[in-house]
Amino acid sequence: MDTVIKNGTIVTHRRTFRSDIGIRAGKIARIAESIPGKKIIDASGMLIFPGIIDAHTHMETLVFAESCGKGIISSDDFYTGTRAAAAGGVTTIIDFTIQNKGESLKDSIIRRKRQADKKVYIDYSLHCNITDFDGNFLEEISSIIESGISGFKVFMAYRNDEIMVSDENLRLLLAETRKYGGVVQVHAENGFLLDYFVDKFREEGKSKPIFHAKSRPDYVEEEAVVRAIKLAEETDGGLYLVHLSTEKSIEAVRWAKQKSIKVFAETCPQYLLLNEGVYERENGRYYITSPPLRGDNDREALWKGIEDGIIDVIATDHCPFTCAQKDGGENIFFKIPNGLPGVETLLPTMYSEGVIKRGLELTQLVKLLCYNPARIFGLYPKKGAIEEGSDADLVIFNLEEEMTMSASSLHSNTVFSPYEGLKIKGIPEITISRGEIIYEREKFFGEKGRGQFVKAKPTIQSEIVQGT
Numbered sequence: 001m002d003t004v005i006k007n008g009t010i011v012t013h014r015r016t017f018r019s020d021i022g023i024r025a026g027k028i029a030r031i032a033e034s035i036p037g038k039k040i041i042d043a044s045g046m047l048i049f050p051g052i053i054d055a056h057t058h059m060e061t062l063v064f065a066e067s068c069g070k071g072i073i074s075s076d077d078f079y080t081g082t083r084a085a086a087a088g089g090v091t092t093i094i095d096f097t098i099q100n101k102g103e104s105l106k107d108s109i110i111r112r113k114r115q116a117d118k119k120v121y122i123d124y125s126l127h128c129n130i131t132d133f134d135g136n137f138l139e140e141i142s143s144i145i146e147s148g149i150s151g152f153k154v155f156m157a158y159r160n161d162e163i164m165v166s167d168e169n170l171r172l173l174l175a176e177t178r179k180y181g182g183v184v185q186v187h188a189e190n191g192f193l194l195d196y197f198v199d200k201f202r203e204e205g206k207s208k209p210i211f212h213a214k215s216r217p218d219y220v221e222e223e224a225v226v227r228a229i230k231l232a233e234e235t236d237g238g239l240y241l242v243h244l245s246t247e248k249s250i251e252a253v254r255w256a257k258q259k260s261i262k263v264f265a266e267t268c269p270q271y272l273l274l275n276e277g278v279y280e281r282e283n284g285r286y287y288i289t290s291p292p293l294r295g296d297n298d299r300e301a302l303w304k305g306i307e308d309g310i311i312d313v314i315a316t317d318h319c320p321f322t323c324a325q326k327d328g329g330e331n332i333f334f335k336i337p338n339g340l341p342g343v344e345t346l347l348p349t350m351y352s353e354g355v356i357k358r359g360l361e362l363t364q365l366v367k368l369l370c371y372n373p374a375r376i377f378g379l380y381p382k383k384g385a386i387e388e389g390s391d392a393d394l395v396i397f398n399l400e401e402e403m404t405m406s407a408s409s410l411h412s413n414t415v416f417s418p419y420e421g422l423k424i425k426g427i428p429e430i431t432i433s434r435g436e437i438i439y440e441r442e443k444f445f446g447e448k449g450r451g452q453f454v455k456a457k458p459t460i461q462s463e464i465v466q467g468t
């Protein structure tokens, strides 16, 4: 073996057990007792997780909101963002393509890969974002799934930016992706109502950050969630609801799952850890993100949804901005670019707040952060697993160490962290990507651009829904 990890406790989506892990040529070659090897990593007292998959990131992404003005690009590029990810135990991100008007989906993928390939520090996959519905987008679906992308993202909001999907097109897309084992990701908010509320508040002079939350009442999300579920039910298409934030949405998904509709639910740490009270803070503008942070009843309902298995994935919607970029919005909620950093804090916050504080099972944590995203988006068993033959993507996790979260010790290109001051227990000690140590205790060892595009396989969602 090239490398053997000894004395650690392995956590998979099924069980927690003691064993050595033997790594050869970047793959997990053996899981057994007493494996000999050239290089030994001693993981005594540590947990070993599969490398974390952040299924929802926006590196160097132009934010579409008309109110943001032109050319506001999220502040992490594919290098700074994936390096920060590695420090947080994330070994795969799934980012999004960005389609220009009139551009084919295929060309948008080529362009995005070119942007990522020379910079990525860890492996990555892409979701194909469809924002131009005038062309023959349906004709491209099968070849894109064949080329290794199984997720297609659409917005049910942002009508003014001309990127909103119509109900007809969403229905067509669900039916088409179903044929080839794709999944449709939906940003579920009712675009008509959102625009109405923002315009109303603008006219009434209600512009402070708290009105961002008030302009997006919970039923605006719930209504779109229900509509998308109905279309998934009718078409039998695979539906993945990104960043759910409300109790009402969780109840809708609960209903859908009881009916065996192929729906998957994602939430993010910010909706589990923070509430809308942050918008009243002096720096409330920095917390503007969509959907907005909600009330504590919603927060509790999300945790309950995790406990009950209603929520399948926790991802971050990582989309940081510098304070200068946020300040450029002049404290007017509809002018402030939307987004929060999160990729680096995903595992530590979910371990500390989920496992330590709320008794979340370690196996469930691995399901939410590794196994489920890998299954749903066709990356399993290459990613998201500690199995013989899987990529040797691993996090050696120190469960004793305590720290206070601070942007100054994080690695994203922003000096703001939504979790500033949060005390946590447990930090990633070593991050291994395809057998290579790329991060160990504040030090980085990999090369810029070492990450690779991971080809996704089509997925059979009914199997995942049934938990097989």
Ligand SMILES: [Zn+2]
Pocket: 056, 058, 317
């Ligand atoms: Zn997003």
